Amino acid sequence: MSDDVKSLSGELARDPQSLVFLRLGELLRQRRQFDTATRVALHGLERHAHLADAHDLYARILADRHDYEHAFDEWDMTLRIAPHHTGALKGLAFLYFKVGDLTQAEAHLQAAHRIAPDDPTIGQAFAVIRGEAGLSGEVPAEALPTAESLAPIPEPRVFAGLEGAQEGLLLLDGAGMVLGGALKTADGDDVTETVAAYLAGVSHEATRTARLLGLGDWRGLSAEGQSGHVHVGQPTTESMLLVMRDRSVPLGRLSLLAQRAAQAARRWLERQR
């Protein structure tokens, strides 16, 4: 066993919740130790079922083992969790290429290129596909599907019917992984994953603060920002809900909206059990 693998394995053994499995799994995959890489990836997925990178890792291992059907499912799941995951877009492009669907392959690469224009591997992949297809020059952008049209079919919406369900409500699990909803800035940028990462510790901090001050359990955390307001709550003990609105929605109304969203989240979580 190499030092790197030994060191990463040791780290994972000490902290099974650690995200180090991603590095370890990738290292094993690169060394073509597929059985061990699979075990590491599945170990990670058991603990981080909503982590896009975990599905991406497993998909890469499956693809290397020529299990393209399941690799497709894993990359599809990756995109459901993180629609802008370039690894998954490139992976799906590869799978479409393998089955001869060059239009879909190129469309997925175009989507990846829009997200990561400086990624040199995308250019290389384009060259391979165009060589295979006998294409020359750029494919007109308008002839290709948009990123939105490539997005996977949405799962049953957590917040269906609620105001701003598509962009201002976010449901996380206890580890800060996205369960549903999405957040966008006023400019339309998707900030779901970033905000989720920052919120991961908020619940724990709020619980500590409330308990150490003898204030019992916390019920909600609201904040006013320069351009909008947020409300963070706990629909269940193992989940966290963020509601975000612009400043035209007063904090009091935001709190009411958060209550409705929490009810919807509880019902949705119950259905998932």
Next chain:
Amino acid sequence: MSGLYMRALDMVTRVRGVRGAMVVARSDGLVVAEQLMEGIKGSTVAALTASLTGRLQRAMMAAGLGPSQFWHLQCESGAVLAVPAGEGLLVVAVTEPEVNVGLVRLELLRAAEAAG
């Protein structure tokens, strides 16, 4: 300077239902000035509030909402409210559950202006 902060805190603690108020350094969570009822641990309030508001502030910045201007932690038996003040400070209030939050917010903002 200490007198200035204490006068600012007076504005907050005179509101009915406020159990204490303090000025806290945002960067390290240390107490700068405090007026607290017996039983409230100032250093605990300061450290935890600075940490919690900092975390939420980062999430809000990432969401494009800009810097936070008011935080409100609602709990079963009370609340913690905070506003930013100049020079990297927070003005924080610990309250009973039945308190006029709007009034406390107003006084916190006035205190922050006075302290800043």
